[in-house]
Amino acid sequence: MFSVSISRPKELDFLEYFAEMENNGGIMKKIKCEFPQDNILRLHKKTEHEGKNIKCDQCGKRFTVIQKLDLHISIVHEGQKDFKCQICFKIFSTKNTLNQHITTMHDEEEKSDTIKIQPKGRVALLEGCVQSGLFSRVNRATERLLRINGYEVVTVTEQGCCGALHAHGGATDSARRLAIANLKAFDPNHFDFIATNSAGCGLALKEYSHLLEQDSKYSKIACAFSDKVRDISELLTMSDGPQVGGAIPLRVTYDAACHLCHGQGLFREPKALLKAIPNLEIVDLPGEEECCGGAGIYGITHGDLGVSIGEDKVSTIMETGADLVTTANPGCIMQIGAGLILAGASVKVQHPIELLDESYRRAGYYAE
Structure with a gap:
């Protein structure tokens, strides 16, 4: 042919x-x-x-x-056209055709003004407890990726713990108090989206409407809040998906965090982030949707069983021959990472956001 x-x-x-x-x-x-x-x-x-x-x-x-x-x-076939030029108001089907139009039809000053006034949305990022303490690099990478992909990122200083671990342990009163504190910090009227990069925390935020449904003062606010919560993979795959980055010649496998796939119903979105990285070889992980044994506080309260489940996951990862396993939850990263170290494996663990962030750095998207 x-x-x-x-x-x-x-x-x-x-x-x-x-x-x-x-x-x-x-x-x-x-x-x-x-x-x-x-x-x-x-x-x-x-x-x-x-x-x-x-x-x-x-x-x-x-x-x-x-x-x-x-x-x-x-x-x-469906006539979807979502991208409008804010200079001449012509509408385009994809972000790429809009960008090409702006590059060829408008001068540098107009293009600069267009970028400033045309964000996809205003996003507040949940910093989290474990994320801010142990994975702050993932939070900063999340902010960079959102900006490169057209979002305005704002800082919320009074936010706190999401309450997920309290709810897991049955301390629902404490979980409710933490939820209300976050409702006061994140005024949903000030943001289009509230972004999370932790599967467990994201699910907890999306369930505030359920957690506070009997609270006459906060139930409606909780519903408005939960409606705006998005995992970072959801935001980056909206419209025509994330910007393609630079090449990373690496063999990678993906583990689906339970709170992301079973809890939030996100299966394709996290993998779409990996597919935006040229030269990245993605190998399937058998039983990728099976628990790693961390499961919030389960790996602590049921240590022996958690270790056993974790060993099965680590063994399956090693059999793929991957150089790196990626998963979108800090608890899973720590559980799988510890298991790989104990097994003497050279396989590393990272959040998908870290890989895409490095890909963008290689593509030259970030100013040195």
């Missing part, structure tokens, strides 16, 4: 790729793709012209990944 010719003309410093493509009418046509570097051209060839095995049932167009098919259907 492909007729390939790669050359570097003397008068031009780019590579050419000629491919025969079948259009919607079934007619073959030859197109030319040009790129300045061989590796970029080959990546384009692989992702855009080869391996397109996912077919749109409505028009027959083929795609390499299901996310691109979903985006195609929403834009082409």
Whole structure:
């Protein structure tokens, strides 16, 4: 199907790729793709012209990944157009086409003004207890990723513990007091979203409406609050997904934290963050949705069973041959990390946000 010719003309410093493509009418046509570097051209060839095995049932167009098919259907067949130029008010189907329009049609001053007035939303970040104490790097990475992907991030200084561990241990009165303190700190009228990067804390915040449903003073406020809570993977995969970063040639497997997949129903979103990293080899983890044994305070109150469950998880991770396992909950990171150390494994553990943050650094998104 492909007729390939790669050359570097003397008068031009780019590579050419000629491919025969079948259009919607079934007619073959030859197109030319040009790129300045061989590796970029080959990546384009692989992702855009080869391996397109996912077919749109409505028009027959083929795609390499299901996310691109979903985006195609929403834009082409459902007419979704969510991106408006704030300078000339023309509407575009994707963020990339809007950015291209701004780059080519408006000058630097206009572009600067557009970036300032067109955030996707105003986001407050839950700092958390364990996150701020042991994983502050993940919080800072979360802020950077949100800004690069078009969100305004604001600081909430009076926030506190989410109360998840208290609720796990049956101390519901204490959990309610902590929830009310956070309701007072996070005025939902001041934010579009409240972002979390801890699966357990995120679920606790989303359940404030249930925790305080019998409280005549705070029940409605709790509902408004919970409606605005989003895991970081939800925010970054809205619209056309996170910006693609720089290459990280690493073999990675993903463990689905229970509070994220079973509690919040998020399965594809965290993996979509990893798919935004070029050259990252993602290998499936058998039983990825099974508990690691941490389970909030379960690994402490039921230590022997927690260790046994953790050993099973660590063994499965090691069998994948991955260099690194990524999971989106601090408790799981500590539980799996400790198990890998005890097993003498060289596999490292990180939050998905840390990987994407490093990918963005390599792509040059951050000022040095």
